[in-house]
Amino acid sequence: xxxxxxxxxxxxxxxxxxxxxxxxxxxxxxxxxxxxxxxxxxxxxxxxxxxxxxxxxxxxxxxxxxxxxxxxxxxxxxxxxxxxxxxxxxxxxxxxxxxxxxxxxxxxxxxxxxxxxxxxxxxxxxxxxxxxxxxxxxxxxxxxxxxxxxxxxxxxxxxxxxxxxxxxxxxxxxxxxxxxxxxxxxxxxxxxxxxxxxxxxxxxxxxxxxxxxxxxxxxxxxxxxxxxxxxxxxxxxxxxxxxxxxxxxxxxxxxxxxxxxxxxxxxxxxxxxxxxxxxxxxxxxxxxxxxxxxxxxxxxxxxxxxxxxxxxxxxxxxxxxxxxxxxxxxxxxxxxxxxxxxxxxxxxxxxxxxxxxxxxxxxxxxxxxxxxxxxxxxxxxxxxxxxxxxxxxxxxxxxxxxxxxxxxxxxxxxxxxxxxxxxxxxxxxxxxxxxxxxx
Amino acid sequence: xxxxxxxxxxxxxxxxxxxxxxxxxxxxxxxxxxxxxxxxxxxxxxxxxxxxxxxxxxxxxxxxxxxxxxxxxxxxxxxxxxxxxxxxxxxxxxxxxxxxxxxxxxxxxxxxxxxxxxxxxxxxxxxxxxxxxxxxxxxxxxxxxxxxxxxxxxxxxxxxxxxxxxxxxxxxxxxxxxxxxxxxxxxxxxxxxxxxxxxxxxxxxxxxxxxxxxxxxxxxxxxxxxxxxxxxxxxxxxxxxxxxxxxxxxxxxxxxxxxxxxxxxxxxxxxxxxxxxxxxxxxxxxxxxxxxxxxxxxxxxxx
Numbered sequence: 001x002x003x004x005x006x007x008x009x010x011x012x013x014x015x016x017x018x019x020x021x022x023x024x025x026x027x028x029x030x031x032x033x034x035x036x037x038x039x040x041x042x043x044x045x046x047x048x049x050x051x052x053x054x055x056x057x058x059x060x061x062x063x064x065x066x067x068x069x070x071x072x073x074x075x076x077x078x079x080x081x082x083x084x085x086x087x088x089x090x091x092x093x094x095x096x097x098x099x100x101x102x103x104x105x106x107x108x109x110x111x112x113x114x115x116x117x118x119x120x121x122x123x124x125x126x127x128x129x130x131x132x133x134x135x136x137x138x139x140x141x142x143x144x145x146x147x148x149x150x151x152x153x154x155x156x157x158x159x160x161x162x163x164x165x166x167x168x169x170x171x172x173x174x175x176x177x178x179x180x181x182x183x184x185x186x187x188x189x190x191x192x193x194x195x196x197x198x199x200x201x202x203x204x205x206x207x208x209x210x211x212x213x214x215x216x217x218x219x220x221x222x223x224x225x226x227x228x229x230x231x232x233x234x235x236x237x238x239x240x241x242x243x244x245x246x247x248x249x250x251x252x253x254x255x256x257x258x259x260x261x262x263x264x265x266x267x268x269x270x271x272x273x274x275x276x277x278x279x280x281x282x283x284x285x286x287x288x289x290x291x292x293x294x295x296x297x298x299x300x301x302x303x304x305x306x307x308x309x310x311x312x313x314x315x316x317x318x319x320x321x322x323x324x325x326x327x328x329x330x331x332x333x334x335x336x337x338x339x340x341x342x343x344x345x346x347x348x349x350x351x352x353x354x355x356x357x358x359x360x361x362x363x364x365x366x367x368x369x370x371x372x373x374x375x376x377x378x379x380x381x382x383x384x385x386x387x388x389x390x391x392x393x394x395x396x397x398x399x400x401x402x403x404x405x406x407x408x409x410x411x412x413x414x415x416x417x418x419x420x421x422x423x424x425x426x427x428x429x430x431x432x433x434x435x436x437x438x439x
Numbered sequence: 440x441x442x443x444x445x446x447x448x449x450x451x452x453x454x455x456x457x458x459x460x461x462x463x464x465x466x467x468x469x470x471x472x473x474x475x476x477x478x479x480x481x482x483x484x485x486x487x488x489x490x491x492x493x494x495x496x497x498x499x500x501x502x503x504x505x506x507x508x509x510x511x512x513x514x515x516x517x518x519x520x521x522x523x524x525x526x527x528x529x530x531x532x533x534x535x536x537x538x539x540x541x542x543x544x545x546x547x548x549x550x551x552x553x554x555x556x557x558x559x560x561x562x563x564x565x566x567x568x569x570x571x572x573x574x575x576x577x578x579x580x581x582x583x584x585x586x587x588x589x590x591x592x593x594x595x596x597x598x599x600x601x602x603x604x605x606x607x608x609x610x611x612x613x614x615x616x617x618x619x620x621x622x623x624x625x626x627x628x629x630x631x632x633x634x635x636x637x638x639x640x641x642x643x644x645x646x647x648x649x650x651x652x653x654x655x656x657x658x659x660x661x662x663x664x665x666x667x668x669x670x671x672x673x674x675x676x677x678x679x680x681x682x683x684x685x686x687x688x689x690x691x692x693x694x695x696x697x698x699x700x701x702x703x704x705x706x707x708x709x710x711x712x713x714x715x716x717x718x719x720x721x722x723x724x725x726x727x728x729x730x731x732x733x734x735x736x737x738x739x740x741x742x
Binding site: 003006007010014210213214215216217218219220221222223224421423434 | 454487490491492509512513515517519521522523524525526527528536537539540541584
């Protein structure tokens with residue numbers, strides 16, 4: 001036991017003292033904060049840079065539509081059309097305007113064209129489309145000669161808002177939101193995915209380095225191969241946790257600083273910005289103000305989630321890291337790792353996709369089976385967790401995961417023990433199975 | 440207990456071939472024991488079994504009077520044939536780490552390392568990465584790491600490979616010094632000259648079996664071929680009947696290698712020669728370990 005501790009210490013310190021580790025650990029939070037905060041910050045800026053739009057409107061029917069100056073769009077002039085439209089547009093653009101809007105005919109059966117020196121700014125196009133669509137709708141409704149066009153218009157624009165509530169057995173109600181739940185679940189499963197892949201890879205690299213350096217023989221004359229393997233796996237895990245810890249601390253500090261500096265409300269960034277950054281459906285998130293989000297987050301059993309996250313995290317890492325260690329011990333050089341890494345990475349990518357599709361249907365057969373199969377369960381279960389998974393499923397899935405993990409650790413230790421001292425032979429799966437049978 | 444290691448009837452099979460087939464080896468306490476044999480004979484496998492790295496399929500190993508246990512590795516220092524340390528780790532840090540794995544405290548390890556590093560003139564390299572050191576210096580570091588915890592048994596697998604003559608001699612002196620301090624030393628080598636110089640006992644392994652075992656002097660006696668070196672004045676000749684293997688003329692005298700008939704005693708032989716010529720020198724030529732090695736292996740192949 002004491003020796004495992006010495007090995008853990010070395011594995012930890014060697015990695016933590018590396019320049020690349022220090023650099024990545026310090027820079028990463030800045031990158032994260034930058035990615036999240038920059039768009040938020042930019043969107044809060046009302047830059048003095050306005051887009052000047054001139055409207056060519058012969059009969060004046062469009063003028064009433066574009067009265068408000070929003071999104072930094074300023075309407076400078078409304079002029080009647082001249083015979084040579086091209087020349088007129090050219091003159092307007094040359095004068096002072098950025099965009100010229102040329103409206104022909106009436107709203108109901110006319111056309112609108114935007115001219116600009118370069119690319120027409122998206123904001124102008126969006127603005128014009130939005131207001132013209134509303135006007136067109138109104139005009140068309142008016143053709144029915146209905147009395148109350150205003151009312152009909154508002155009816156057409158009305159959207160239903162469904163309240164989603166989770167009713168637990170005791171009868172208590174909790175606000176729920178599948179969007180936010182999916183988002184949280186996906187974040188957790190991404191976290192597990194990235195952690196296992198990067199730090200599992202680190203384990204493999206470390207083992208194969210020890211093998212190619214030929215230090216193994218000295219090591220195994222002092223400690224048991226199993227101790228060496230576990231020491232490395234645990235040491236690397238601690239490196240990962242240490243890194244995560246620093247990141248969490250740094251990121252929260254940076255957000256607080258950024259928040260006070262740039263006046264972004266609250267220490268946490270707007271969820272909508274985060275969701276947008278993650279390419280998630282943002283509508284629901286952006287509709288829910290911060291307070292609602294917090295309410296929903298509290299509604300999900302946070303303690304249970306954190307505890308389960310840790311359990312799946314440890315089980316999944318143990319399983320994959322020991323697989324990686326066995327591979328590292330079998331190969332003679334880094335280049336050989338490809339053929340063994342491929343199946344594992346494919347499996348892992350499959351798990352991630354299964355997780356993503358499970359968002360749509362967290363209780364469907366894909367989600368159910370993939371959250372039981374130990375190789376995919378750490379990733380997929382994370383997506384399901386926010387949706388209240390039945391207890392027996394969690395228990396069964398954890399049992400399977402830990403049973404398999406221990407089995408894989410045991411098998412890997414056998415492969416490892418033979419593999420680390422086996423040189424020159426090109427490894428194959430057949431060979432590795434043979435090693436398991438060795439004494 | 441005169442034997443420090445007693446390996447009895449060791450059998451080790453790998454799928455496809457038998458690496459050791461009923462090998463019994465006794466390593467006397469406080470002696471230098473040479474494990475000889477051609478490549479692939481099974482030396483490294485035997486060393487790994489004694490090192491508790493692999494288990495024998497059959498047979499037993501007795502270590503210092505008791506069956507070999509996992510804890511005994513703390514009393515073994517092992518220098519593998521394929522040298523290797525962490526290339527990116529600092530020399531001192533790495534030496535302390537490996538010493539701690541052998542059960543030394545950090546303080547002890549540092550103190551002893553200082554002594555050895557100063558002795559070998561590598562102290563200035565303490566804070567350098569291993570890959571910055573020359574190959575010879577890396578070898579020295581590795582040797583220090585092997586002996587640092589002062590184990591009762593030292594195992595050197597091909598210790599002289601990669602050393603220049605000066606450092607090889609330094610190493611030889613260190614090995615003999617360790618023996619004089621009471622350590623038992625087991626080493627495997629192809630270098631027969633070093634065997635004659637420092638080994639007290641040897642075992643020769645060929646094709647997974649021990650084909651020869653014993654004290655170096657006994658072995659050489661056993662394989663002597665009645666060869667004698669005789670120096671006579673240049674103008675004299677030996678009797679016609681004597682079988683001359685080689686003859687070399689030097690200023691004023693001749694140096695001859697002759698073979699004594701099997702059934703004639705050395706004194707009868709010398710009297711017979713003395714009748715014809717003056718004898719300036721007369722000495723028996725024992726076969727070198729190299730000759731013994733080649734002869735035994737060849738005879739074994741023929742069987």
